[in-house]
Amino acid sequence: MSKIWLIAQREYLTRVRKKSFIIMSLIGPLLTVALFAVPVLIAKMSDSGKVVAVADAGGLFAGKLPEAKDDISFTRVSSDLVTAKAEFNKAKYDALLYIPKLDISNPNGFQVFSRKGLGMALERDINRAVNNAVENQRLQKAGIDRTVLDNLKADVDLQTVSLSDEGERSSSTGISTGVAYAAGFLIYIFIFIYGVQIMRGVMEEKTNRIVEVVISSVKPFQLMMGKVLGIAGVGFTQLALWVVLSMGISSVMAGSMSPEKIAEDRMARTTAVARVDTPQDKSAKKENMMAQFTQALDNADLNVPLLVGCFLFYFLGGYLFYGALFGAIGSAVDSETDTQQFMMPVTMPLVLTFVVSQAILTTNPNGQVAFWMSIFPLTSPIAMMMRLPFGGVPMWQLGLSMALLIAGFVGAIWLAGRIYRVGILMYGKKVTYGELSKWLFYKG
Template identity: 45%
Template sequence: MGKIGIIIQREYFSRVKKKSFIIMTVLGPVLMAAIMIVPLWIAMQDKTVQRIQVIDDSGLFQNLLQSDEYNQFDFTPINIFTAKENFYSTDYNVILYIPPSIIKGNYNVQLFYKKQPGVSTEMFIRSQLEERITDMKLFANKIDVELIKKTKTKINLSTNKIEEDGKSTQTSTAVNMFIGFVGAILIYIFIFLYGVQVMRGVIEEKTNRIVEVIISSVRPFQLMMGKIVGIALVGLTQFLLWTILTFTIYTVTYTVFLGKIDNNIEQIEKIKQSQLEKGPFNAPEEIKKMDSSEVIQIMRGLKQIDFVALFLCFVFYFIAGYLLYGALFAAIGSAVDNEADTQQFMLPVTVPLILSFVVAQSIMQNPEGSLSFWFSVIPFTSPVVMMVRLPLGVPVWQLATSMILLAAGFIATTWLAGKIYRTGILMYGKKITYSEIFKWLRFNS
């Protein structure tokens, strides 16, 4: 094993054996899975029925608010003060107070509760009131309310991508953007997390004067590369373990929760089609409203994504992006005596990554724009920006150009960082400035 290999082995095993690494590797996917699955599981359970006591001092809404399965309206002919005093002696969950001023256009109502009701309950109450007020205004202007309701149409916009060979594939822009942003955020976090580890490791060895002993056996460049690659393998190991656990959880979730529902979608669509063929205005209202749930549409969008290709691209941009920035973090660590002095050098390194997320917002509006293209091929921004674009579809030549330039950028930054590292690693007690670093870059020995 070469000298760099020994350094890589030391950096790798000294970190993967730490309890913090093991705990985060196990808890990370579990926590992420809990965030995704627990709300879904709760949503599938029986919801609490909200009994709503309505105090209508306006007299406009008497028995006009329509209850549903989870929200039950009950109009009571008492004043609001009595209702509030006796609230805890009743089985009502919520008091809805409609003041008389609503007649004059003051559309402010009050909601009183024992325990905080869900957002869905508040939205339901608000929508009921708004619909009734709209109906009253239409009636006052002698406009047929039922006719207006019939004119309202809900469009289900399905996005499909047509390939050059004529093959059409159903996609979901929202799902693709979400996947892209998740990948970009992970790369951003890993670059900073493990890049800072490289910088701190260099500072620690320099402060403890351990580096003086180490470089008596290896060259500074070998030490820098061994540290960067070793920590990169730590990050890659953690990411691979997270991927395996996440994929397992996703597979189980899809099979248990959505596999059965998926089998019923075709039956629902057949029922809708057979009824609508008789005439869209003759079909029962329940049939018209039947539609695949948003959850199913999201899962179908996920099924159309080539996760293997996306995963391979993620690994490349993760490794190449980390190596590029890791070399810069190592150079910063070698140029200072303590972590507090790194702040002046961190800004030029962090700005491109932060700018990447600013540009990523514009990708939502124009994924194929020139801004999206250039920032996805510039080495300092491509790891984040290209990951956002990939699920949306990127031409092969653009992807190849981005990868080649990123690899070239890594080689260039490593060469420059090596020159800084070689000089700065043995320099103590001097306040380093940018002009001093430029002198090191011109120094040849």
């Protein structure tokens, strides 16, 4: 154990002292925030409030034009198409909607003019406004009051409750799905990023002949275990820094980048009314948002201690398991171009789990597919974390999954060590799967 600790310490200190680690630890949160903030900023800058001119020759909007909503508003122009086109070009409207004289039972002949093509969102909004107007006239012709029809529609607040041996427990499918995706995605990304680091580190030592000196003092199993644990420590350190810095940056930008703020800006541009919220209004909105979020979490009734503990276990266990396999690949080849034939079988279960989770695990978290994927060590790190937020996972399934993952990690380390002891001293030879199977049974 002392040798494993020394190797892990050396791997950890060597990497955390690099300038690239420090730079990425500081830039990583900015990139993470930018991933979400940049699209919002671009939409905010490009969203100038669309104005649609309406040439209503058919009298579809005889009463009044559609109300301004979000980033679109309507204005009336001449019902004559030629005159309306001239007004459209002169006023620089974003689109011109021409409504011909129509039969309300079979409406057709509508035209929308634009200078550079309509965007999908603008076309959808115009189409919705026309459809609503046609429906209103049909209802009026049939003697049906639109208000009465709208009142007949129901929007029931459905409260979900999970029944189990432990009793009743309220739940929230939306919150559970969000937590499941976040946990699965973090494990997925972490395994890929730092698993590849192990593979490249082993390849670098092999090509530089450093390992020939090291292997004379330690066993291949100890060297592989120390390398995997050391890089795991690097990953946890960087992840902790990213989480802390991301939370700080996100809290600073939350006020200016919130959806409520963007919606307010859109409405202000659309209605051309300058309205400034008082500090009391802003404080009330923040308190309302926090209250809604807290209420959603309370309704979800998540077992937070269990989720956090299991996340840390599968986060580390999944990395250690796959890290050993990536290390074995690195010891078997001489260059990254040769890794492709071995990377596919190792990464396919991981990719398949993440893809299947979106279609099956979150829709049926307690089905047979979810059960077997959460038990099998190659898929359990992501699959089990996708199941746990929904509840209903028996403790025996959770215990069996953890035990098999630990056994799989020990087996993967042993397997990687058997390949490692031969592969690190093998140069210039094209390795095949048949050759790897022979390495497993070499004596010595």
